[in-house]
Amino acid sequence: MSHDYLTQPFFMLSSFFVLLLSIKLVLFSNTRSVKLPPSPWKLPFIGNLHQIGFLPHQSLHKLSKKHGPLMLLKLGQVPTLVVSSSQMAKEILKTHDINFANRPTLRAAEILLYGSLDMGFSPYGEHWRQMRKVCMINFFSMKKVQSFHATREEEVAHLMDKIASQAFSNPSEPLNMSQVLYFFSNDMLCKAMLGNISKKVDRNKIFHEMIEENILLLSGFNLVDYFPSLGWLSSLLGLDKRAKRNFSKWDAVLNQIIQEHAIIDEKLKNDGFVDILLSLQKNPATDFSFTDDHIKALLLDMFAAGTETTYIVLEWSLAELIKNPEIMKKLQNEIRNFTHGNSMVQKEDICEMKYLKAVIKEILRLHPPAPLLLPRESIEACQIEGYEVQKKTRVIINYWAIARDPKVWDSPEEFKPERFISNDIDFKGQNYEFIPFGAGRRICPGMHFAVSTVELALANLIYRFDWKFPRSVDGEEIDMTEAPGLTMKMKQNLYLIPNSWM
Numbered sequence: 046m047s048h049d050y051l052t053q054p055f056f057m058l059s060s061f062f063v064l065l066l067s068i069k070l071v072l073f074s075n076t077r078s079v080k081l082p083p084s085p086w087k088l089p090f091i092g093n094l095h096q097i098g099f100l101p102h103q104s105l106h107k108l109s110k111k112h113g114p115l116m117l118l119k120l121g122q123v124p125t126l127v128v129s130s131s132q133m134a135k136e137i138l139k140t141h142d143i144n145f146a147n148r149p150t151l152r153a154a155e156i157l158l159y160g161s162l163d164m165g166f167s168p169y170g171e172h173w174r175q176m177r178k179v180c181m182i183n184f185f186s187m188k189k190v191q192s193f194h195a196t197r198e199e200e201v202a203h204l205m206d207k208i209a210s211q212a213f214s215n216p217s218e219p220l221n222m223s224q225v226l227y228f229f230s231n232d233m234l235c236k237a238m239l240g241n242i243s244k245k246v247d248r249n250k251i252f253h254e255m256i257e258e259n260i261l262l263l264s265g266f267n268l269v270d271y272f273p274s275l276g277w278l279s280s281l282l283g284l285d286k287r288a289k290r291n292f293s294k295w296d297a298v299l300n301q302i303i304q305e306h307a308i309i310d311e312k313l314k315n316d317g318f319v320d321i322l323l324s325l326q327k328n329p330a331t332d333f334s335f336t337d338d339h340i341k342a343l344l345l346d347m348f349a350a351g352t353e354t355t356y357i358v359l360e361w362s363l364a365e366l367i368k369n370p371e372i373m374k375k376l377q378n379e380i381r382n383f384t385h386g387n388s389m390v391q392k393e394d395i396c397e398m399k400y401l402k403a404v405i406k407e408i409l410r411l412h413p414p415a416p417l418l419l420p421r422e423s424i425e426a427c428q429i430e431g432y433e434v435q436k437k438t439r440v441i442i443n444y445w446a447i448a449r450d451p452k453v454w455d456s457p458e459e460f461k462p463e464r465f466i467s468n469d470i471d472f473k474g475q476n477y478e479f480i481p482f483g484a485g486r487r488i489c490p491g492m493h494f495a496v497s498t499v500e501l502a503l504a505n506l507i508y509r510f511d512w513k514f515p516r517s518v519d520g521e522e523i524d525m526t527e528a529p530g531l532t533m534k535m536k537q538n539l540y541l542i543p544n545s546w547m
Contacts, residue, residue: 079433080431080432080433081117081432081433081435082113082115082116082117082126082429082432082434083112083113083115083116083117084112084116084117084118084119085108085111085112085116085118087118087119090121091121092118092119092120092121092122093108093118093119093120094120094121094271096108096118097120099529100527100529101417101529102416102417102443102445102446102533103445105127105129105417105441105443105446106129106443106445106446106449108127109127109129109443109446113129114128114129114130114132114133115127115128115129115130115133115429115430115432116129117438120271120439121270121271121272122271122272122273122274123149123270123271123273123439124435124437124438124439125438125439125440125441126423126434126438126439126440126441127441127443128440128441128442128443129443129446129447130446130447130450130452131447131450131453131477131478132477133429133430134442134444134447134477134480134484135477136429136430137421137429137440137442137485138442138474138477138480138483138484138485139477139484139485140429141427141429142485142486143424143486144423144424144425144427145421145422145423145424145440145485146169146421146424146485146486146487147168147169147421147422147423147424148161148165148166148167148168148169148419148420148421148422148487149270149420149421149422149439150168151166151263151267151270151420152267152269152270152279152285152288153262153263153265153267153288154166154263156285156288156289156292157259157262157263157288157291157292157295157345158342158345158346159338159339159341159342160338161342162176162338162339162342163176163342163343163345163346164176164177164180164343164346164490165346165350165419166419169424169486169487171333172333175333176339176343177490179322179325179343180343180347180490181490183318183321183322183325184237184238184318184321184347184494185490185491185493185494187493190493190494190497193237193494193497194392194497196233196236196237197233197497197498197501198389198391198392198501199236200229200232200233200236201229201389201501201502201505202389203229203232204225204229204502204505204506205389205505205506205509207225208220208225208506208509208510208543209509209510209543209545211543212510212542212543212544212545213545216542216544217542218542219515219540219541219542220540220541220542220543221538221539221540222360222363222538222539222540222541223356223360223534223535223538223539224538226356226359226360226363226502227253227352227356228249228253229356229359229502230351230352230353230355230356230359230498231249231252231253231256231348231352231356232249233355233498234347234348234351234352234355235248235249235252235348237317237318237494238317238318238319238344238347238348239302239306239317239318239319240317240319240320248298251294251298252298252348252352255291255294255295255298256348256349256352256353258287258291259291259295259345259349260349260353260530260531260532261530262287262288262291263531264529264530264531264532267279267284268284295341295345296341299340299341299344299345300337300341302319302344303319303323303337303340303341306319306320306323307323318344318347319340319344322335322340322343322344323340326340347491350489350491351491351494351495353414353532353534354414354415354491354495354532355495355498355499356534357412357414357532357533357534358405358408358409358412358414358495358499359499359502359503359506360534360535360539361408361411361412361535362404362405362408362499362503363506363512363539363541364523364525364535364539365407365408365411365412365460366404366507366512367512367513367514367523367541368460368522368523368525369460372404372460372462373507373512375400376400376401376404376462376507377507377508377511379398379399379400379401380394380398380401380504380507380508381508383397383398384508389505389508389509390501390504390505390508392501394504395500395501395504398504399466400462400466401500401503401504402465402500403462403463403464403465403466404462404503405496405499405500405503406462406465406470406471406472406479407460407461407462407464407465409472409479409481410448410454410479410481411448411449411460412527412533413444413445413448413481413533414481414532414533414534415444415481415531415532415533416443416444416445416533417441417442417443417444417445417531418442418444418480418483419483419487420439420440420441421439421440421442421487422437422438422439422440423435423436423437423438423440424436442480442483444480444481445533447477447478447480448478448479448481450478453478454478472492472496473492474488508546509545509546510543510544510545510546511543511544511546512541512542512543512544513541513542513544514540514541514542515540515541515542523539524536524537
């Protein structure tokens with residue numbers, strides 16, 4: 046009896062430890078059964094943040110060479126899947142497209158875009174579908190893009206006159222083409238969106254400053270984006286002041302634009318995008334909420350994305366053509382042969398210019414305006430290539446790396462437009478090795494608008510002028526360094542000397 050009394054606590058304690066060990070083994074085995082994508086080593090708390098440099102697409106590319114095309118990072122507290130091959134991009138953008146159609150909540154987007162009411166950064170769901178539908182029908186459809194042809198021709202003609210005037214008055218003076226192309230892109234977009242009342246004194250300069258600030262804020266480090274649990278520090282330390290200040294500037298300008306279009310005589314309206322949005326707002330048949338904030342969020346989306354991407358492609362195009370005179374000559378010959386001595390290249394001429402289209406495709410491969418596209422986020426957990434991707438994992442598709450994959454592209458670091466002459470690879474989202482505009486449900490809806498503008502502008506720039514780089518020092522070359530940011534422009538402004546050919 047006393048022996049049983051003495052051994053009973055020991056038996057109970059032993060049983061308790063066996064139970065704990067069993068639970069631990071089960072939990073351990075369950076943890077081990079979840080196979081996560083390969084990861085680089087990480088530091089406590091900050092994870093892999095220290096391995097991301099000023100040019101994240103290049104830093105991530107180097108890491109992926111060691112850890113593979115599907116790589117899991119911990120950026121602060123946020124699990125982040127980095128995709129660096131066309132096969133893995135297809136898994137994300139096609140096989141599991143619905144699951145990865147969401148956007149992560151980013152603090153700058155929340156502040157600048159009216160709580161992400163826009164199309165680009167809004168979460169996947171009914172609101173996003175309605176915003177996209179509005180934009181596609183009223184601005185980005187093929188029929189609507191074609192209807193802007195007269196506007197494109199007018200703005201391109203204005204651009205040619207501006208450059209010709211400079212070439213005539215100061216023939217040896219270098220022209221800041223980065224600035225010239227930026228203002229052209231913004232003017233073109235404003236004319237299409239705002240119609241005949243688009244141009245206001247100094248508004249172009251204001252847009253430039255605000256868009257540049259937007260890009261910096263959206264691509265910069267924000268504490269809340271990487272350490273959600275420290276969100277309270279943003280208010281305490283005033284970390285959002287800069288974003289709120291830029292938002293206030295945007296809000297004032299956009300309110301002014303809406304008021305201008307609201308009071309203009311009906312006879313003077315030309316169905317610019319703003320007019321269409323305002324008419325939708327007043328239409329009782331509109332089956333969703335459409336406030337001024339919705340309109341302003343969409344306009345801000347268009348101004349920022351449309352201006353930046355168009356001018357960046359034109360800027361890199363001129364830089365690469367200057368660096369490769371034999372390609373420049375070949376392109377000039379094609380354009381001048383098809384244009385037959387007319388004062389301007391027309392849309393009809395461009396349809397036949399295969400080399401022009403190949404040059405633009407090669408620029409979109411080698412110098413994509415958005416090297417990491419826009420981030421995505423998994424809605425539910427799923428399996429990719431045997432790896433577990435957990436719910437609410439942020440996803441970065443490194444298109445810059447995909448477009449330089451030597452397994453897909455011959456001499457990937459070289460500028461070779463000929464690679465697009467003999468194949469049918471296109472940027473419409475079906476060829477995952479070439480997705481400068483993304484793919485799947487969240488493919489950029491503005492690609493036809495952007496490409497139509499770039500084709501007409503570049504064709505006329507090459508047709509009307511002979512270009513040279515102003516070598517102030519013997520052997521000096523164009524600086525092809527990339528600038529850090531959400532979009533990938535040239536770090537240094539591009540100065541060129543235009544000589545009128547006609």
